[in-house]
Amino acid sequence: MASCVSKTQKKFLIVLFTSLFLFSSAKPIQTQQSLLLQYHNGHLLTGNVSIDIIWYGKFASYQRAIITDFILSLSSSTPTNAQPNVATWWNIIGKYYNLVKPKIYKLVPSLGNQIMDPYYSIGKRLNINQIERLASKGSQKHAINVVLTSADVAVQGFCSKCGTHGYLESELLNKRKHRFKFAYIWVGNAETQCPSNCSWPFNLDIYGPKTPPLVAPNNDVGVDGMVLNLASLLAGTATNPFGNGYYQGSKEEPREAVSACPGMYGMGASPGFPGKLLVDVKTGASYNAYGVNGRKYLLPPLYDPSTKTC
Template identity: 70%
Template structure:
C-alpha cells in the first residue's frame, strides 16, 4: 500500500495505557490485508494528546517534567504545548516506522523493547543536551520559543535527534 496510517488522539479522548512509558506507538498489520486480490502489509502510528495525558512525560520540554531536574519548561514554537508535544512524538514514531516498519528492520536491543532511531536518543534535541536539558536550541527572538527545525510558511518545530549508526551517536539538526 506504500502508506503509513497515522492516528492523532483528540484532547477529549482518554487512551488506556497511554502513560505507561509511551506517548504513542507504531506497528503494522498482523497479517496481510487484501486489496483487489493483492496481499499487503501496512504500518501505522498512533500519537496521544500530550497536553491532556501525561504532559510532564509527553510534552517535555514544553511542560514541567514529571521526573528529573525541574527546570522551567521551554516556550512551544507554535504556542500550543499539546500540539508541539505531539509533533515531537510523531517525528520520533515516524523515524521508527520508516526504519523498522514491521519489527524486523533497524533497531537495537531486544525485539520486545527495541531502541529505534529516535528512542535511542531520549531528550536530545540539540548539541550539548543532557538529562533535563534539551540542548543548545535556536530561540525565536520575537516569541522566545525554542526550536531546531524550520517548516513551511515560517513555522518552527522541535524534532528529536536520531541515532546515527555510522558515528554511534545522536545526530541533531542544530
Template identity: 55%
Template sequence: MASFMFGYTLGVFFLFTAAAFVCLDARSMDKTQDYMSFQYHKGALLTGDISINLIWYGKFKPSQRAIVTDFVASLSSSRRTTTVSKNPSVATWWKTVEKYHHQVSKKTTRGLLTLSLREHILDEGYSMGKTLTEKNIKALAGKGGQSYAINVVLTSADVAVQGFCMNRCGSHGSGFGSSGKKFAYIWIGNSETQCPGQCAWPFHAPAYGPQGSPLTAPNNDAGLDGMVINLASLLAGTATNPFGDGYYQGPKTAPLEAGSACTGVYGKGSYPGYAGELLVDATTGGSYNAKGVNGRKYLLPALFDPETSACSTLF
C-alpha cells in the same frame, strides 16, 4: 488485523532506559554486546513513494491540524510548491533517516523512501467513544489507505488510550488490510491535559527527574508541538523498522529505534532536564531547532546516526 506495537515515551527518562538496557542479559557477554549494538536485522525498510494519511480522532482546531500538516510537508526536501526555510530544516533532519536506506541499498536493489501527505480523515464525533483500546487504534488506522502508506492516528486531548501516559506517548505498528496488503501505522495522543510532564516535555515541567523551567512551544501549542516530537520519532522508527526486523537496538520485544534511542536529546550539550542548545524565536520566544514550510518552526528529537553510532543533532 495482525500487528506488532512499538511504544515511544518522551521526556527525561532516557537515562533510566539506558541503565535498564545494560542489565538486560548478564548471562552472556556476546548476547549483551548484541543488545547494545544498533543492528540491521535483515528485514524490510519502507521504500518507494509512501503516502502519509492523517486520521484525526476527536476535536482539533484547524490551526492545530495545520501544525502537523506543515511538518509532514516539510519532510520532503524536493517540495517546491511552498517556500522551505534554509537550514537547519526539517528536511535536513530527515536526511539522517535516509542514511539507513543508503546503507541497505548498497547491498540490495531497494529504492529510497519519499514521503508525501495524501488524505485527512476526520472523526470529530468520537465514533468509538472517548476511551480507546489497542483494537480501536488498529481499526482507526485501517481507515486510511492500505497500499504504500503510513496511517497516522492522532487522538485529541480528551481521549484516553490504553497505555497512554502510563508507559507510552505514542506507538507504531503494522497491520493487514482487507485486501491482504500490509501497511504501517502510528498512533499519537495529545498530552496537553492528561500527562504533559511526560509527553509534552520540554514544553512542560517534567513529571519526574531534574526540574527546570519549561520551554516555550514554537507554535504556541504545547500539546501539538509535543505531538510533533512524538510523530517525528515514530516516523523515523517506522521508516527504519516498520515490521520489527529492520534497524534497532536491544531485544525485538522492546527495541530502541532511530528516534527512541535518543529520547530527551534535542541539541548539543543536553542532559537530563536540559534539552540542549536550541534556537529561540525573537518574536515568540519559542524554542526550536528546525525550520519548515510556511514559516513554521519545530523542535525535533535527535536521531541515532548509523554512520557515527551516536545521537545526531541538527547543530
C-alpha cells in the same frame, strides 16, 4: 589474551572516561558498542509513501495545520531555504537505506488523505484494537496510516507511552493474491494527560531536575508535543516498520532511530536539560528546525548510522 594494562593504568582510564562522560558539553559521547542499531534483514518502506491522517476527536484548524505543515516539511520537494530544516533532519533516514544490500530506494513521504472523525464515533476511551480499527480507514498501499487522538480522548496505555507504531494485515490482496502488511502510527495529545511525560520539554518534568519548561514553537504545548512524538515514530516506522528492521535490544521493547537518543534535542544535552537550542527573539520559543510556511519545530535527535552518534 592476557591483559597488559596495569592497575595504575586501569585507574587512569576509568577516571579519563568518567570525566569525558560527565563533562563533555560540545558533543555526547556514544560508542559503537553501546549505540549500534543492528539491521535484522527485514523489509523497509521504500519509494513514494503517503502519510494518511485519521483525526479522531476535535482539532482546531490551526492545530491541524501545525501537523500537516510538518509532514509537508519532510520532503525536499517542498523546500525551505532556512537551515537547519525538517527535510535535512529526515535525510538522515536515507543513510539507513544506503546500508542495505542490494540497494533499495529510500522512503519519500508526502501528505496523503485526511479522514475526519470529530464526533468520537467509537467513544472517548479507546484500546489498542480500536486504534488499529481507526488506522485501517486510511490507505493500505504505499501509505503510513497515522491516528491522532485529541486531548479529551483516553487511550489504553497512554502516559506509559505517548504513541506507538506497528503494522496490520491489509484486507486487500497483492499481485500474488496474498494479503500484505501496512504500517500505522498512533499519537495522542497530552496537553491534559500526563504532559510532563509526553510534552516535555514544553512541560515541567515532575520526575527530573526542575528546569523551566521551554516555550512551544507553535504556541500549542499539546500539538507541538504531538509533533515531537510523531517525528520519533515516523523515524521508527521508516527504519523498523515490521519489527525486523533496524533496532537495538529486544524486539518487544526496541531502541530505534530516535528512542536510542532520548532527550538530546541540542548540544550539551543532559538528563532534564534538552540542550542548547535556537530561540525565537519575538516569542521566546525554542526550536531546532525550520519548516514550510514559516513554521519552526522542535524535533527529536536521530541516530546517525554513518557516524554512530546522535
